[in-house]
Amino acid sequence: MLKPSPTLSIAARANAMKAEGVDVISLSAGEPDFETPxxxxxxxxxxxxxxxxxxxxxxxxxxxxxxxxxxxxxxxxxxxxxxxxxxxxxxxxxxxxxxxxxxxxxxxxxxxxxxxxxxxxxxxxxxxxxxxxxxxxxxxxxxxxxxxxxxxxxxxxxxxxxxxxxxxxxxxxxxxxxxxxxxxxxxxxxxxxxxxxxxxxxxxxxxxxxxxxxxxxxxxxxxxxxxxxxxxxxxxxxxxxxxxxxxxxxxxxxxxxxxxxxxxxxxxxxxxxxxxSDQCEPMRAEFEARRDLIIGLLREIPNVDVSMPKGAFYALPNLSAYLRGRITDDICLAEHLLDKAMVATVPGTVFEAPGHIRMSYAASRENIRRGIERIANALQELSA
Ligand SMILES: Cc1ncc(COP(=O)(O)O)c(C=O)c1O
CATH class of the missing domain: 3.40.640.10 (Type I PLP-dependent aspartate aminotransferase-like (Major domain))
Known part of the structure; x- marks a missing residue:
């Protein structure tokens, strides 16, 4: 039996919430948010x-x-x-x-x-x-x-x-x-x-x-x-x-x-x-600035371990310090972040990286800032 793509299913759930008027920030998408040149x-x-x-x-x-x-x-x-x-x-x-x-x-x-x-x-x-x-x-x-x-x-x-x-x-x-x-x-x-x-x-x-x-x-x-x-x-x-x-x-x-x-x-x-290549350079440079932004913000959150990505547009922080109580694994955590922080991410288990959460920085700097702030608050509540 083929497994459905959870990346697409979380994005679909986030879209359904958006359609209902919920202010969901999507850090789950695997696609650039730019227009085709x-x-x-x-x-x-x-x-x-x-x-x-x-x-x-x-x-x-x-x-x-x-x-x-x-x-x-x-x-x-x-x-x-x-x-x-x-x-x-x-x-x-x-x-x-x-x-x-x-x-x-x-x-x-x-x-x-x-x-x-x-x-x-x-x-x-x-x-x-x-x-x-x-x-x-x-x-x-x-x-x-x-x-x-x-x-x-x-x-x-x-x-x-x-x-x-x-x-x-x-x-x-x-x-x-x-x-x-x-x-x-x-x-x-x-x-x-x-x-x-x-x-x-x-x-x-x-x-x-x-x-x-x-x-x-x-x-x-x-x-x-x-x-x-x-x-x-x-x-x-x-x-x-x-x-x-x-x-x-x-x-x-x-x-x-x-x-x-x-x-x-x-x-x-x-x-x-x-x-x-110089015509695509602005998009690459913007991804680099967003990478620096999201990694900097994630590193400010206590007990979050994240390495600096060298390419693509994803951060993969290790959030296993926050897996306790009813948040038993990263799938629960990603659901919790969608329900409580209204931020769509992808659980690391999908990629054989349990304890991690994938966050796409193919999102505007504004949304990265707002999204990580919400995640930081939700994680703080969990550890309280
Ligand atoms: C690692 C990797 N390979 C391939 C693809 C698929 O790319 P395409 O849109 O060309 O099918 C993706 C899309 O998310 C990807 O992340």
Whole structure:
């Protein structure tokens, strides 16, 4: 039985409260609160008006693939050809395609916790077994090679990477990424590298594992998209860059499931991936300022332990000091924060991070200030 996405269900409950007139502050959403930049919108409108409204090739139009190849080369130092690229209805579908074609029933897939729960559910859909590698704040939620190797068995087929990470904001250093590449080669693993947050970094740059050599690129599916960097969550455009046979299998699967992603959204995405990076810089810089704001405010609350996220737009404070009495776990705590503080968050259990609460800072500074103040008051009441 598939688990429903609690992230979406909390957001739905918060929306229902909002519809009833309750002043709910949402720190639960996984999407930028900015408008899609105007040139991207204009390109899609132009595509509609010029009749670009029919089926396209299943794996995407050539000019979009070329824009993605350009992005991968310039930003990620990943080499790809048109035959390696499959455009899908969001990175989520790209990940699903990859899991379905790479995994056989009974295969084990390594997930590095805290992780985005979709990986586990998609792996299960493919009949595979998620195996969790636990990390904690002491290493900035980064795994060591030893922690990963400990979980490898003869059934291990793949490892999923997500740096920068949802929910921890962890960014794996180049050295860590190299160590993971080496162990993937040594243990004959596929790497599914979800790099959807690659541009939302606040210091060090993200390292694409497929950039580290042709041997590791030959066993890596690099997944990306425009949802987060360009505030295009509703457009549903994501991509995978994979070795040719894998890309072909993913295309054949998609052919029978959804066919091509939306034609005019693809035209908008061409514009996005070709956009000069300084045009997205204000959004990235605003996320960085919000990160500093939310972490500063959280660190003022007694007994809250929170590490500094290096990327994405989530804080993952450890609130286990507040789990007592009727607040038995982080799920109760997130419900309590919604009911009493009217702030929507996501319980860490969803990401295999019990005792933690995920707070998205894809919210205005004003809402971050108000939201954390309410949370601080609710926590103070709990400890009184
Ligand atoms: C880690 C991660 N990967 C992938 C996605 C999905 O992105 P898309 O909108 O391109 O399907 C999300 C969205 O929340 C995410 O957090």
């Amino acid at each position: 105007e040139p991207i919108r204009a390109a899609a409108i132009e595509a509609i008006n010029s009749g670009f409204t029919k089926y396209t090739p299943t794996s995407g139009i050539k000019d979009l693939k070329e824009a993605i190849i350009h992005k991968l080369s310039v930003e990620n130092q990943v080499a790809a050809a048109v035959e390696n690229v499959v455009v899908s209805c969001g990175a989520k579908q790209s990940l699903y395609n990859a899991m379905m074609v790479l995994l056989e029933p009974g295969d084990e897939v390594l997930l590095i916790a805290p992780y985005w729960m979709t990986y586990a559910e998609q792996a299960r859909l493919a009949g595979a077994v998620p195996v969790v590698v636990h990390t904690d704040a002491s290493t900035g939620f980064t795994p060591t090679a030893e922690q990963i190797i400990e979980k490898i068995t003869p059934r291990t087929r793949a490892i999923v990477l997500n740096s920068p990470s949802n929910p921890s904001g962890a960014l794996y250093s180049r050295e860590t990424t190299k160590a993971i590449a080496q162990l993937a080669l040594r243990h004959d693993l596929w790497v599914i590298s979800d790099e959807i947050y690659d541009r939302l970094v606040y210091g060090e740059k993200a390292t694409s594992i497929a950039s580290l050599g042709s041997d590791i690129a030959e066993r890596t599916v690099t997944v990306g998209g425009c949802s987060k960097t360009y505030a295009m969550t509703g457009w549903r455009i994501g991509f995978a860059a994979a070795p040719k046979p894998v890309a072909l299998a993913m295309t054949n699967l998609q052919d029978q499931v959804t066919s091509n992603p939306n034609s005019f959204a693809q035209k908008g995405a061409v514009k996005a991936f070709r956009m000069p």
